[in-house]
Amino acid sequence: MAPSKAMKKSRKTRTEDESQSQGHEESGYAGMEDWMQPKQLLKPDDQLELTEGELKEEVTRILTANNPHAPDNIIRFSFKENQFKQVAHVDQLAVHFTLDGNLLHKDSEDAKHQMARQALSELGSDFMSGLNATRAQQANDAEADEQGGTFMRSGMTTAMSNRDPDKDEQETQQITIKNKKDVKPANQFNYSERASQTYNNPLRERYVQTEPPPRHNFSANANQWEIYDAYMEDLAKNEKAKAAAAGKTPHHGKGKDDGKHKLAVMADKDGDELKGSMGQPLHILERMVNQNTFDEISEDFKYYEDPADEYKDNGNGTLLPLWTFSNERTKRLAVTALKFNPLYSDLFTVGYGSYDFLKQGEGLMLCYSLKNPSYPEFVFETESGVMCVDVHPTYPYLICVGLYSGHVAVYNMLQNQAPPIMSSAEAKHADPVWQINWQKDDIDTNLVFFSISSDGYVLSWTLVKNELKQNVKMILQDPQATQSVDQPALESGTAMAFHGDLDYLYLVGTEDGKVRTCSKAFSSQYLDTVQAHYMGVYKAVWNPFHSKIFMTCSADWSVKIWDYTYHKKEPMFVFDLNSAVGDVAWAPYSSTVFAAVTADGNVYVFDLSVNKYEEVCRQMVAKKKKTRLTHIQFNPKHPVLIIGDDRGYVQSVKLSPNLRKMPKERKLMTTDAAKAPKDDKKTKEFEKMEKLLSLVREPEKLKDSSST
Amino acid sequence: MGDEGNQQGGAQDNRRLHSYPLIRHSDMNEEMRTEAMELCVTACEKFASNNEAAAKLIKESMDKKFGASWHAVVGEGFGFEIKHEVRNLLYMFFGGTIAIVVWKCS
Numbered sequence: 001m002a003p004s005k006a007m008k009k010s011r012k013t014r015t016e017d018e019s020q021s022q023g024h025e026e027s028g029y030a031g032m033e034d035w036m037q038p039k040q041l042l043k044p045d046d047q048l049e050l051t052e053g054e055l056k057e058e059v060t061r062i063l064t065a066n067n068p069h070a071p072d073n074i075i076r077f078s079f080k081e082n083q084f085k086q087v088a089h090v091d092q093l094a095v096h097f098t099l100d101g102n103l104l105h106k107d108s109e110d111a112k113h114q115m116a117r118q119a120l121s122e123l124g125s126d127f128m129s130g131l132n133a134t135r136a137q138q139a140n141d142a143e144a145d146e147q148g149g150t151f152m153r154s155g156m157t158t159a160m161s162n163r164d165p166d167k168d169e170q171e172t173q174q175i176t177i178k179n180k181k182d183v184k185p186a187n188q189f190n191y192s193e194r195a196s197q198t199y200n201n202p203l204r205e206r207y208v209q210t211e212p213p214p215r216h217n218f219s220a221n222a223n224q225w226e227i228y229d230a231y232m233e234d235l236a237k238n239e240k241a242k243a244a245a246a247g248k249t250p251h252h253g254k255g256k257d258d259g260k261h262k263l264a265v266m267a268d269k270d271g272d273e274l275k276g277s278m279g280q281p282l283h284i285l286e287r288m289v290n291q292n293t294f295d296e297i298s299e300d301f302k303y304y305e306d307p308a309d310e311y312k313d314n315g316n317g318t319l320l321p322l323w324t325f326s327n328e329r330t331k332r333l334a335v336t337a338l339k340f341n342p343l344y345s346d347l348f349t350v351g352y353g354s355y356d357f358l359k360q361g362e363g364l365m366l367c368y369s370l371k372n373p374s375y376p377e378f379v380f381e382t383e384s385g386v387m388c389v390d391v392h393p394t395y396p397y398l399i400c401v402g403l404y405s406g407h408v409a410v411y412n413m414l415q416n417q418a419p420p421i422m423s424s425a426e427a428k429h430a431d432p433v434w435q436i437n438w439q440k441d442d443i444d445t446n447l448v449f450f451s452i453s454s455d456g457y458v459l460s461w462t463l464v465k466n467e468l469k470q471n472v473k474m475i476l477q478d479p480q481a482t483q484s485v486d487q488p489a490l491e492s493g494t495a496m497a498f499h500g501d502l503d504y505l506y507l508v509g510t511e512d513g514k515v516r517t518c519s520k521a522f523s524s525q526y527l528d529t530v531q532a533h534y535m536g537v538y539k540a541v542w543n544p545f546h547s548k549i550f551m552t553c554s555a556d557w558s559v560k561i562w563d564y565t566y567h568k569k570e571p572m573f574v575f576d577l578n579s580a581v582g583d584v585a586w587a588p589y590s591s592t593v594f595a596a597v598t599a600d601g602n603v604y605v606f607d608l609s610v611n612k613y614e615e616v617c618r619q620m621v622a623k624k625k626k627t628r629l630t631h632i633q634f635n636p637k638h639p640v641l642i643i644g645d646d647r648g649y650v651q652s653v654k655l656s657p658n659l660r661k662m663p664k665e666r667k668l669m670t671t672d673a674a675k676a677p678k679d680d681k682k683t684k685e686f687e688k689m690e691k692l693l694s695l696v697r698e699p700e701k702l703k704d705s706s707s708t
Numbered sequence: 709m710g711d712e713g714n715q716q717g718g719a720q721d722n723r724r725l726h727s728y729p730l731i732r733h734s735d736m737n738e739e740m741r742t743e744a745m746e747l748c749v750t751a752c753e754k755f756a757s758n759n760e761a762a763a764k765l766i767k768e769s770m771d772k773k774f775g776a777s778w779h780a781v782v783g784e785g786f787g788f789e790i791k792h793e794v795r796n797l798l799y800m801f802f803g804g805t806i807a808i809v810v811w812k813c814s
Contacts, residue, residue, distance in 0.1 A: 213794065215791050216735075216792055217791050218799070219790070220733070221787040222784075222787065222799075222807030223784075223787075227804065227805060227806075228804075230732055231730060231801065234730055
């Protein structure tokens, strides 16, 4: 039955295990056979012969996962329960194939031993070659490590399909290399983070407040008439500018604005306009302000009379300090000349220069008014230090100055700050000009002045047209000096004084202390000579009332009063002042009063009618210590002295009543008209002086020249 | 009659003559001054009838250009007393009748 039906067998019905192999082959072959061609069935010898009926019988077979070789049940004796027990579960595992591998887990003991052993032997040569391999393999290795925790299960080798024997070798190599390097490869899965926090500096708060921007107040009124006025004024200014530009006259000050804005124009007033129209009122205003500032001093000047003078028994007086005149530019200079103006009693001229040979610079000449102590009325600059000034008696605006360089110059006071109208160019003294004096006009009505200098010449200067013509008036020659050389030894002249009445007569003081009387008629001979002092004569000055008396002062600490007609070459009066005397001056109101200044800062006032031997007043006038007082002048009208010092200050002081004693009104005893003196005051003074002198004079040939 | 007419005509002429901007007082530096003046002229011409709007325009433009806190006054008749930061004040006339004060003070 079986063989003939073999063709129509389906696979599901065939189940015989025993004859599997053959049957399988056959059935499969037979399946193919169905399509191709029928084939003669082969029949094995031991095949069961079944009937057709039996062949058609469907035999159901269930496939299970049971191991057919495993027993159905296993009974074991349990010593615990002392009975036979069936093992609950029979192991159905059937191992078909076993192959022992030679892989070791690298963390296991054996692997470590192996690595240690191989590290020693395989150092060096395999290292470098294995490095690249290591790197390439790292990724693979990482994968491998991840997938399989261990690869000790040799049964699972089939799962490791990528494993080849070559790779196994490489891996062992890698392991050894890694041991050598002992570096753990970094990967994105097994790196460890390390973090640390540095020390943060502590915070500190700081606060600053800046200064706010500077602010100004501003106020104005903005109404229609203001606007109108501003525009009108602006138009006027523009027209003026146009007119000036058209007229081709140089127009300074406003021109600079025209170039900039054509539309907008600054409406501020220009400074120049101010001076022109406002000059006089401003001047007055300045005086007023000064008067207000120095109010007390002005009051004192006018009205203050020291009441203490009445109670002083020795007739002493005091000097009340009034204004001080100083200027920025004069701080470094010394006052070298003082002169009151003959016309205006409050105007005086101060010359500034330097007595120091080494510190010579520019000079200044300032004209101050007592009414304005803050600022000079006129300022004149000179190239060299001013040594002496003189104001012309008839033309009080003409000032002649003598300079340290030896030049002389004439200034016009009306032209403030202008250069001199005339100055000596090449013709000059070789040494500083110590004294300068205006003279009466000469025959051609030209102005003349004289100057004396250390170079030994007295020169007369004539203002002819536009230049100064010089003329040697006197050569100071010492007639007694031995003249071994052709060049005569010239004396240095330091002081000069012209007689008030006798035009031709003048005195010359020299640096070695002689006082020589000279005449304008002679140019090389003296009329008379007196050895007045031991050191240089600083000043010689005639008495304004007594025409025969003159006074000299010197660096040898003395002031001497002389009578030039006296037969003996001796002074009438001598005063020792304990310090070099810089200047002396006769008082204009009395023939017996005079003042002197010394280098130690004192002012001495003498009144011979009160005290013949001592001063009536001695007062320290200098502001700072160690200032030398250089010059002194009496004010012609007011009882005021001005004193200059070597720091550039001019101090004015008022004389107390005791210092200005004038002889009382004398009742005329005689009614003789002829005897009645014309110049009442002058004769009185003259007589006063005479009286004094008579006491001092030695009688000449027993003739008494006293008069009462 | 004729005189009055002339006077009126004269006044109008004056106004025309005075229509240019005239700086009365200023302590600004050159460029700031010109710029501010131009700005004021523009503002006044734009808002010829409205002083407030002109002042507003001036103030805001100055704020933008030169920094915070400007003040502007535009008018025809007023008096003033102000505190201003140094070098930041402009006081000018324009158009014959208008006065403008511009200052900075924060």
